[in-house]
Amino acid sequence: MTILQPIIGVAANERRDAGDDMGHMAISYNPSGYIKAVQIVGGLPIMIPIGDPLSAKRYISMIDKLVLAGGQNVAPEFYGEVETIKSNDYNRERDAFELALINEAIKQNKPIIGVCRGMQLVNVALGGTLNQHTHQHWQETPVTQTSHDVSIQKHSPLEKVYGLRAHVNSFHRQSLKKVAPQLEVIAKSLGDNVIEAVQSTDPTLRFLGVQWHPDFMYNVREEDLGFFRYAVFNL
Numbered sequence: 001m002t003i004l005q006p007i008i009g010v011a012a013n014e015r016r017d018a019g020d021d022m023g024h025m026a027i028s029y030n031p032s033g034y035i036k037a038v039q040i041v042g043g044l045p046i047m048i049p050i051g052d053p054l055s056a057k058r059y060i061s062m063i064d065k066l067v068l069a070g071g072q073n074v075a076p077e078f079y080g081e082v083e084t085i086k087s088n089d090y091n092r093e094r095d096a097f098e099l100a101l102i103n104e105a106i107k108q109n110k111p112i113i114g115v116c117r118g119m120q121l122v123n124v125a126l127g128g129t130l131n132q133h134t135h136q137h138w139q140e141t142p143v144t145q146t147s148h149d150v151s152i153q154k155h156s157p158l159e160k161v162y163g164l165r166a167h168v169n170s171f172h173r174q175s176l177k178k179v180a181p182q183l184e185v186i187a188k189s190l191g192d193n194v195i196e197a198v199q200s201t202d203p204t205l206r207f208l209g210v211q212w213h214p215d216f217m218y219n220v221r222e223e224d225l226g227f228f229r230y231a232v233f234n235l
Contacts, residue, residue: 005044006232009063010034011098011118012049013071014091033215034069034115037228040218050093053100060104065111065235068098068118070213073174079129085173099125111206113231116172119198119209126180134175134194143169143216149190150197150212156186157208157234158197161226168196168212175211183207206235 010030018027028049038045045067048059060066072091076083078099098118102125105112114122120130139147146167152158158166166187176195179185182205187197200207208231214224 005042006064007062008038008043008045008065008067008232009048009059009101010038010045010067011069011101012047013069013094014050031069031215033213033218034067037215037218037225038067038232040225041229041232043228043232048101050091050097053097056097056100056104057108060101060108060110063110065113065232066101066105067231068102068112068114068121069215070116070118070171072117073132074117074121074124074130076130076132079124081129081132083132085132087173089173095121106205109204109206111231111235112208113235114207114209115215116211116213117174119211120172120174120176122207122209123176123180123183123198126182128176128180128183129178130174131177133173136192137170137172137175137189137194139170143171143213144220145169146217150187151190152197153186156197157199157230158186158210158227161230162223165190166223169216170211171213171216172211187211208235 012028012030016026017024030047035045073089075090075092147170152164182202183198184201196211198209214227217224
């Protein structure tokens, strides 16, 4: 009997200039950690490039689950605020397209996994807001090293993967401020209580989001590969 691999759509990012090694061309890409981790646990990843929000319905119909990756800050106008931190790190076209993917995934009852920016954007899509700048949550050490502890809610999906306390990496400037009504907090950083993970409380919405980056750690720590295993097969 052939077991079909779950098709995992990973929303892509863009660079207008990929640098000397690639002739300064513009590229659409996925960080390889998402792709490799999904492949290792037995899923079939495909890249969903930034495009017309009207194409979101077709894209979501082609996949079993949606992964929203890290990347740029979410532009404040999408959660009803004005920009208070000067930054060039926005991609409003990406914001609009991924919001369309989120809304369509909810309509089609497809599970959503959010990492870093991905968790933040789902919160925004559901009516939540963000802190535009979170102090001391961008580590200077390599991406495969951890930098702070998080406390994980008992009986949550993450407890099964990480236990009640985990040491995680940290590469974010924004963070969740007002949590959307359909979400509950299931992990916070120790010391400053920054929201580090949420899940849906709405039975019609399957969503799990983390603020740290298991995509950086999947090949050096079993727990982070376990996150992808749970997301691909159990969410």
